[in-house]
Structures are given as structure tokens and as C-alpha cells.
Amino acid sequence: MPGPPRRCASRAGHSRRRRREKAVPMSLFWRIFLLNAVVLIAATALLLGPVTVSTPVLLTEAAVLTAGLAAILIANGVLLRVGLAPLQRLTRAMTTTDLLRPGARPAVGGHGEVAELITTFNAMLDRLEAERATSAARALSAQEAERHRIAQELHDEVGQTLTAVLLELKSVADHAPPAAVREELHQVQESTRASLDEIRRIARRLRPGVLEELGLASALKALTSEFTGPALAVRHHVDADLPPLSRDTELVLYRVAQESLTNAARHSGARRVDLTLERAPAGMELSVRDDGHGIRDAVEGAGISGMRERALLIGADLTLSPRPGGGTEVRLVVPLHHGSH
Missing domain, CATH: 3.30.565.10 (Histidine kinase-like ATPase, C-terminal domain)
Structure with missing residues (x-):
């Protein structure tokens, strides 16, 4: 009967996949710790076994101890270089990130908490950029509304007031008897007209009606x-x-x-x-x-x-x-x- 074996095989496959998904990568701390432990246990076993240290130390014994120490240092250096490389990339990204100039995210590398740290940093950047965009949109919308209000007041209040002043100046200048007074009034009239034009220009820049x-x-x-x-x-x-x-x-x-x-x-x-x-x-x-x-x-x-x-x-x-x-x-x-x- 072929049915039951296939179901058993399917359940076994799902079980293996679940075990693989639940497997947690070894952290950087444990990788360094276990490497040092292996090297030190091996060195201790050699010292207790065939390798001995004389007094005074022989040249061959010194060579063996030096080679062991070099092996420990090289192994630790390689492991730290490989394990901390993603953190160095993350550090560069942290120092160069500008929310006004969004760029590529640091690649998720490494194992365990290193990969989790980079993933968390990228998620934080996404959240900060989204929040900044939202707050900037509100601020710019409020800014445009304020510009619209100021432009409207310049046009309706200041502009109309200066227009009335221009009309009054023209009326006074037309009835002023001395020629010198009329000339001075015309100069004031031209200055007022220039101010009115400048206010209208500012209002157009604040609120581009066109x-x-x-x-x-x-x-x-x-x-x-x-x-x-x-x-x-x-x-x-x-x-x-x-x-x-x-x-x-x-x-x-x-x-x-x-x-x-x-x-x-x-x-x-x-x-x-x-x-x-x-x-x-x-x-x-x-x-x-x-x-x-x-x-x-x-x-x-x-x-x-x-x-x-x-x-x-x-x-x-x-x-x-x-x-x-x-x-x-x-x-x-x-x-x-x-x-x-």
C-alpha cells in the first residue's frame, strides 16, 4: 500500500525543514570561544603527552611553543577579520548615512547577531526615512498654506492701502499750487508705486497664481x-x-x-x-x-x-x-x- 509511506516521508521532510528553520546560527562570541578552547585543549594535551618542556627550554621545544602561539594568533585574527567585516561595513554606513540623500543599504552579512544587527539598522533607516518624509510633507504643506495666507494679506491689505495712498497723492499733487511741492509729491508717488510693485512681486513668489x-x-x-x-x-x-x-x-x-x-x-x-x-x-x-x-x-x-x-x-x-x-x-x-x- 503506497499511501502511508508517502505521508510518512512527507511528514519527515516537513520535520527536517522545521528543524533547519529553527536552527540558530552560532554567535560570534561562541565561535571565538570554541576556537580558542580547541586550540588550548590541543596544546594542553600535547604538553601532557608527547610534548614536554625542559629546563632550560630546548630549541625544538621553543620552536613548537612558538608555532602553537602563532597558530592561535593567526586563527583568532582570521576569525575576527571575517566575523567583524560586516560590522565595519555597518560602521561606515552609520557615519555616511544622510536621510536627505537616501542610498543603498548595507548588505546583510555575517552570522547570528551580526546579521540581525545589520537587518535592524536597515529597518531603522526605513522607518526614519518614512517618518521624516511624513513630517516633511506636513511641514511643507503648512509652509505653503502660510505663504498663501501672507500673499493674500499682502495683496488685500497692504496692496489696497498703498493703492489708496497713490490715489490720494495724485489728488494732492494735482491741486498743489507751488511747482516744487508738486514735484516732491510726484517723487513720493513714484516711490510708493515702486513699493507697491515690489509687494506684488513678493506676493507672486509666495503664491504662484500663474x-x-x-x-x-x-x-x-x-x-x-x-x-x-x-x-x-x-x-x-x-x-x-x-x-x-x-x-x-x-x-x-x-x-x-x-x-x-x-x-x-x-x-x-x-x-x-x-x-x-x-x-x-x-x-x-x-x-x-x-x-x-x-x-x-x-x-x-x-x-x-x-x-x-x-x-x-x-x-x-x-x-x-x-x-x-x-x-x-x-x-x-x-x-x-x-x-x-
């Missing part, structure tokens, strides 16, 4: 126009067939471009900046290149850290690198599966 109304391509073109002036020429190239992008992705692309242009205008000493948004094999690619003095060894400030946090929110890859001919290039690559609606 992004919501006309889309990303128009918003980037308007942004380059704002930064173009006598001291800085900003050129742009935006692909005409951009794929549909989510609102968060469009906002991240716009803010990264805005921060990159701000840094180029204020800190790089550049005369020309090129902004490009196009399709790439890896997804959508935003590039901002300037001909300034480059980033050199400057410490990254809050602006660049903010760009990195925004890039992490949409799974994008942000790099800042010096250009071969001088200057800096900011490159943001957005995978399409993250950026699409």
Missing part, C-alpha cells in the same frame, strides 16, 4: 522673466508635450526652479542661467545651469535642504554638481510613475 491658473510651463516662463535683468540673462526651454503631472509634482518642480534661480541671482555671481524642463529616459528632468563661481566647498543652507526635502516627497532625485566650464548645475529627475496623476 501655476494654478495657466500650468507649469507658463509658470516657469513667467519665473524666468522675473529674474531676467540687466545683470542676469535667464533663458528657458520647456518641452511642449509635457505629460500630465500631479499638483504636488508641479509645485515641487516650480519651487526647486525658483530656489535655484534665487541662489544663482544672489550668490553665484552668474551672468547667464539656462532653465530646461524636458522628458528624459528616467522621467521628467528639470535642469538649472549657471556660469557663476560654483558651489565649491560651501555648506548647504536651508534653501538647498528644502529642495532635497521637496524632492523626497515625490520620489525624485536631486543633484547639485559643478559644471566643467565653471558654474553650478541643479538637476531634478522625477520618475513619471511618481509625477503622473
